[in-house]
Amino acid sequence: MADDALRPWNWEDPLELAATVDGFTEDLARVEKLSAEFPAAVLDRSHFDRLGLTGIEFAAFKTAHREGLGTDIVSLTAADGSRTEAGQVYRVDDAAYFTEMDITGVLPVADDTVDWVYAEHLIEHVTLKAGIAWLTEVRRILRPGGLLRITTPDLRVYAEAYVSGNSFFGKHRRRVNRALLGVAPAMAERGAFMFNQLFYVYGHRWIFDEEELRYALTSAGFADDAIAVRSFREGARPDVADLDQVLRNDETIYIEATA
Template sequence: MNPRLHAVLRPPVLAVNTPLARRRTSRTLASTPRPLRLELGGLAPREGWVVTNVNAVTRHFLDATRTWPLEDASVSHVYSDNVIEHVPLEAGRTLFAEAFRCLRPGGVIRFVTPDLRGHVDRYLAGVSPQGDPEAAVYEQYGLTVDHPLDWVRIPIASFGHHTGYVYDFETLAVELERVGFTDVTRSVPGSSDHPELDGLDQRADEGGAQMAVEATRPGDVA
């Protein structure tokens, strides 16, 4: 869709759809057996999951940076692909805390997000992004990828990330541990030791440009 047309249409569509999508979310969450699997920022239905978003056309509206409409320990898995880099740190901290509250003991969360350190390492090594398979997605979006510094400029300045918070693994691990998560580990993009989370990632072919991070709410599975 033409960006200008999208900008014009989004507010009225959002105003009409959001109340409907909120009510649909309430009904879906109330009727889904516990523990449920929750996806944040998803774009398409996923079998066995409640998929939520805040975009203008989502079926299930959920602002994950506010209190979730779920009881404690009601979720077994949380999955979020390329979402947390769009929200400021304090909002992200609310998201992490709500995920911890709603996950049952032994529950697992998985984030996929740009790896800022991976981008910086490529810049410092002087790697040109032109033609690099891990930068191909940037070229597809029509972004300038002419020089090594674009490895750093793009994840910080593009896609609205400048209003959010971009992570490296160490920083994300500290933030997750801050709210109580343990066993914070990096996974191979597109792969997980947890069958429920295996094969979900949409951008696994970007290699080191993306990182997949999992963490566990401590305690025995009920």
């Protein structure tokens, strides 16, 4: 891609880059077809049973889980110009179900409704206070014994790489550059840049390690002995763990908590 096409992506200006990423997000939220299924101000177990669903994937326009409901704060836009609205469940491209939800507020889901919840690289995009409030809501909507699996960049991985100068930064930089080839200029090779982009790029608000995740989860009502660190695509429910994306597995901590 020509250099002119890369200019909107400025690694050194988080505010400018945030606007660029918002534009890419809107593009990702475009689908071919939306079919309104039914309105529901609050989803309960009967709604999930009606659609054959068992859980929710947050920050997903089109979840890959056959029994999952995808949700995001961003509206989906179909080829005919129709858009999703809050309080309505949709069928997306005849392949997945979706509804809008804002994780910074009360989730429109009844108590003890879902068997599992999954969220990849989401909690770092809100403040710690908002993250704990969202986890409290997740704990509320999970059925007894239900599973939460969250993934997020691991501060320890970045801190150890910065201090020790190990190979993580170089490998991760090459991985990101390949993923953004033709979209963004190459990331800088400087260690301080690699460390800073974790905090200030992509709209991140709070970065976690295991201790901080345990603090957030226990503050939200999960028992400490019900929290476990997992590995990429390994967990108590293989169908949920399989939602992990390869692109970010080198920097990610995987945590599960049972309600």
